[in-house]
Amino acid sequence: MKSLYQDWFSNVRNDLLAGLVVALALIPEAIAFSIIAGVDPKVGLYASFCIATVIAFTGGRPGMISAATAAMALLMVTLVKEHGLQYLLAATVLTGVLQIIAGYIRLGALMRFISRSVITGFVNALAILIFLAQMPELINVTWVVYAMTAGGLAIIYLFPYITRAVPSPLVTIVVLTVVSLVLDLDIRTVGDMGDLPDSLPFFLIPDIPLNFETLRIILPYSLTLMVVGLLESLLTATIVDDLTDTKSDKNRECVGQGVANITTGFIGGMAGCAMIGQSVINIKSGGRGRLSTLSAGIYLLILVVFLGDWVSMIPMAALVAVMIMVSIGTFNWDSIKNLQHHPKSSSIVMVATVLVTVLTHDLAKGVLVGVLASGFFFAAKVGRILAVRSKVEDEGRQRAYVVTGQVFFASAEAFINAFDFREVIDKVTIDVSRAHFWDITAVSALDKVILKFRREGTETHVIGLNEASATMVDRFGVHDKPDAEDKIISH
Amino acid sequence: MNSNVSSGSVVLACVDQSAYASHVTDYATWAAKRLNIGLDLLHVIDRNPELAPSQDHSGSIGINEQENLLKKIVDEDERRSREARESGRRFLNELRLRALSLGLEAVDMRQRHGGLVDSLLEYQEGTRLIVMGRRGESSGTTERDLGRNLERVVRALNRPILTVTDAFTEPKRLMIAYDAGRAARNALDMVCTSPAFQGVQCSLVMVKNSESREAPKQLEQALHRLEALGLTADSHLLIGDFETMMTRSIKELQIDLLVMGAYTHSPWRSLFMGSHTTDLLRASRIPTLLLR
Numbered sequence: 001m002k003s004l005y006q007d008w009f010s011n012v013r014n015d016l017l018a019g020l021v022v023a024l025a026l027i028p029e030a031i032a033f034s035i036i037a038g039v040d041p042k043v044g045l046y047a048s049f050c051i052a053t054v055i056a057f058t059g060g061r062p063g064m065i066s067a068a069t070a071a072m073a074l075l076m077v078t079l080v081k082e083h084g085l086q087y088l089l090a091a092t093v094l095t096g097v098l099q100i101i102a103g104y105i106r107l108g109a110l111m112r113f114i115s116r117s118v119i120t121g122f123v124n125a126l127a128i129l130i131f132l133a134q135m136p137e138l139i140n141v142t143w144v145v146y147a148m149t150a151g152g153l154a155i156i157y158l159f160p161y162i163t164r165a166v167p168s169p170l171v172t173i174v175v176l177t178v179v180s181l182v183l184d185l186d187i188r189t190v191g192d193m194g195d196l197p198d199s200l201p202f203f204l205i206p207d208i209p210l211n212f213e214t215l216r217i218i219l220p221y222s223l224t225l226m227v228v229g230l231l232e233s234l235l236t237a238t239i240v241d242d243l244t245d246t247k248s249d250k251n252r253e254c255v256g257q258g259v260a261n262i263t264t265g266f267i268g269g270m271a272g273c274a275m276i277g278q279s280v281i282n283i284k285s286g287g288r289g290r291l292s293t294l295s296a297g298i299y300l301l302i303l304v305v306f307l308g309d310w311v312s313m314i315p316m317a318a319l320v321a322v323m324i325m326v327s328i329g330t331f332n333w334d335s336i337k338n339l340q341h342h343p344k345s346s347s348i349v350m351v352a353t354v355l356v357t358v359l360t361h362d363l364a365k366g367v368l369v370g371v372l373a374s375g376f377f378f379a380a381k382v383g384r385i386l387a388v389r390s391k392v393e394d395e396g397r398q399r400a401y402v403v404t405g406q407v408f409f410a411s412a413e414a415f416i417n418a419f420d421f422r423e424v425i426d427k428v429t430i431d432v433s434r435a436h437f438w439d440i441t442a443v444s445a446l447d448k449v450i451l452k453f454r455r456e457g458t459e460t461h462v463i464g465l466n467e468a469s470a471t472m473v474d475r476f477g478v479h480d481k482p483d484a485e486d487k488i489i490s491h
Numbered sequence: 492m493n494s495n496v497s498s499g500s501v502v503l504a505c506v507d508q509s510a511y512a513s514h515v516t517d518y519a520t521w522a523a524k525r526l527n528i529g530l531d532l533l534h535v536i537d538r539n540p541e542l543a544p545s546q547d548h549s550g551s552i553g554i555n556e557q558e559n560l561l562k563k564i565v566d567e568d569e570r571r572s573r574e575a576r577e578s579g580r581r582f583l584n585e586l587r588l589r590a591l592s593l594g595l596e597a598v599d600m601r602q603r604h605g606g607l608v609d610s611l612l613e614y615q616e617g618t619r620l621i622v623m624g625r626r627g628e629s630s631g632t633t634e635r636d637l638g639r640n641l642e643r644v645v646r647a648l649n650r651p652i653l654t655v656t657d658a659f660t661e662p663k664r665l666m667i668a669y670d671a672g673r674a675a676r677n678a679l680d681m682v683c684t685s686p687a688f689q690g691v692q693c694s695l696v697m698v699k700n701s702e703s704r705e706a707p708k709q710l711e712q713a714l715h716r717l718e719a720l721g722l723t724a725d726s727h728l729l730i731g732d733f734e735t736m737m738t739r740s741i742k743e744l745q746i747d748l749l750v751m752g753a754y755t756h757s758p759w760r761s762l763f764m765g766s767h768t769t770d771l772l773r774a775s776r777i778p779t780l781l782l783r
Contacts, residue, residue, distance in 0.1 A: 010541040011543055014542075017548055018548070021550035024550060025550060156551045159549070160547075160549035163549075164546070164548060165548055166548065167549060167551075168550060169550050169551065170550070242561060243560060243561055243564060245538070245540050245564075245568070246540045277552060280552055280556055283543075284550075284556070285547060285550060286543035286544070286546070325552060325553075326552065328553060329556040331554075332555070333554050333555050334558065
């Protein structure tokens with residue numbers, strides 16, 4: 001009860017105003033990415049309306065904005081091209097179902113394996129994708145379009161110096177539309193891009209054969225859409241958490257995204273997810289509660305359906321300017337400066353994430369590469385925490401090795417190489433009680449060492465293997481045993 | 492009575508920087524003296540993260556907007572928290588001196604970050620009685636005549652809560668709003684056993700919508716309990732609307748402390764049907780001790 005009231009009604013005035021500001025940034029994005037995906041603008045606009053309104057109720061992060069997004073649109077291109085809109089709608093519904101499953105099996109917990117560098121790479125890649133998506137409007141066009149876009153950007157960034165009471169993207173759109181109408185400019189407008197919504201959305205079932213063949217076509221798309229949608233949503237949720245210093249329910253967010261996508265699929269909209277840029281705009285404009293998300297969706301629909309004729313006259317240059325702003329605002333500019341200061345490994349992870357994403361247009365692949373790379377680097381780093389010391393005993397006839405540190409797949413070879421098998425001695429003791437054997441590779445490395453010593457005719461004793469291999473259990477956790485923490489630290 | 496002086500048990504007075512704070516302190520001091528236990532003054536600094544201070548509707552995001560925005564919001568929060576802490580300390584200290592001057596010996600001050608309910612949940616273990624204003628800082632600006640915190644606090648905690656609105660007058664005549672329900676029986680038990688109410692004239696009042704055969708018997712039993720413990724008590728059975736009858740008899744009997752079971756129904760029911768507790772707390776201005 002308490003949080004229900006708090007989530008909805010504790011910030012009404014600011015939420016309603018912020019919703020309006022956000023709606024203005026949603027329209028260009030929805031139109032731009034419908035075009036990228038190869039569908040009519042109305043598909044993206046219905047989707048944005050539907051996702052925003054549904055997620056306002058079902059989402060786990062109040063104040064976050066979800067709608068049709070760049071990340072998702074780019075994944076649908078080939079599906080639309082090869083199979084058409086109806087398959088996209090079906091894939092959207094399936095994406096939603098998968099996201100609900102992911103929410104219930106708490107897949108969100110996997111987010112902790114995504115490092116800071118991967119997240120920065122993700123954000124930067126997203127910004128670049130949003131920017132690149134504007135290119136069709138900026139290539140092979142007259143100088144008028146460039147002038148209009150530049151003028152639009154100037155208004156967006158300079159108008160706030162005059163007043164911050166009016167959204168500058170709105171001013172840009174209005175001014176550029178008026179200019180193009182008054183001067184009767186021959187440039188592309190929103191109306192040229194395809195159908196705009198002419199009515200309120202209505203329920204429809206995707207017109208596809210319900211068989212295994214259909215599933216085979218849409219499942220791969222839905223899987224990627226699910227992954228990317230949840231990644232961007234959970235990432236954005238964390239950003240909003242940080243900005244507002246409040247907590248979100250990540251698993252509820254996964255389920256909520258799923259419900260929103262299922263609904264949008266059934267009213268003829270494309271899959272979407274949370275949006276970083278628009279969420280930041282929302283917070284900046286004072287949006288905090290669920291009402292901001294809901295009102296953004298409703299304003300969007302009102303604007304498009306009832307002002308549709310006016311919307312169709314908006315020059316594309318105005319929308320391009322707004323999207324360039326979103327792209328600039330999303331990009332993490334500090335990360336470029338940080339390339340010099342941060343460890344090389346994390347810079348490589350970040351750049352790899354960006355490159356793979358931009359080349360494949362698939363954020364899932366970028367993140368996968370980033371996560372794998374950070375895993376490698378981490379293993380390599382931890383593998384260096386290994387020391388094997390030894391001393392001679394019994395007048396050179398015995399040698400005692402003491403192993404400290406982490407022995408696992410990445411350090412197993414270094415472990416083996418640390419022993420001197422050429423030395424002619426009678427007896428060797430290997431004290432591993434102060435080492436951790438993390439996996440099978442570590443144990444077999446030790447076996448190898450023992451075998452090698454035996455072949456030289458050296459008698460071998462291992463001390464403390466039980467303590468060392470306690471870490472091999474899959475569910476190993478320091479919190480399980482009261483004295484485990486001391487043991488780890490004492491090593 | 493040994494159990495009443497048990498260590499760690501205090502009267503907790505929730506204060507904010509409103510005019511009600513001194514009334515709250517006065518009543519809390521009275522209760523602490525009567526119960527012979529210490530008094531803690533609690534000031535909760537709530538940043539209200541669900542509220543946005545922003546007036547910026549420019550809707551444009553530039554280079555490193557996320558970082559800049561975060562910095563801006565954090566700076567703002569830092570400034571406000573600091574101010575709240577400093578001025579909170581000052582007014583807490585004033586209230587402490589006030590309680591000390593009223594003859595109380597053990598008065599502590601506490602400041603907590605977070606929401607009121609969460610902070611109270613942390614403290615309720617060592618708390619015997621909570622005293623708070625029915626309205627607070629924000630009530631001047633909002634139109635609500637009952638502070639938005641009250642119902643949430645009462646529902647969340649299992650300690651008796653004394654809610655006050657007006658300046659302190661020493662309670663001489665006490666009324667128990669008695670409906671023979673579980674909460675009301677608890678209220679009766681508490682009045683019977685607590686040293687705070689010794690020597691106070693006690694009226695049992697039961698309001699029914701219509702004639703009932705049970706009611707006189709229940710009231711009789713309750714009255715006997717009070718009298719058996721040596722309290723001077725009388726009982727009244729009234730027919731009619733709860734709120735009207737209660738406010739009328741509070742006036743007629745010159746009651747200056749009301750004891751009642753509170754919010755015995757689910758929050759959903761009180762959302763749609765309204766709640767006796769809320770109605771009465773709005774209608775009357777006398778201090779009211781709420782029990783769950």
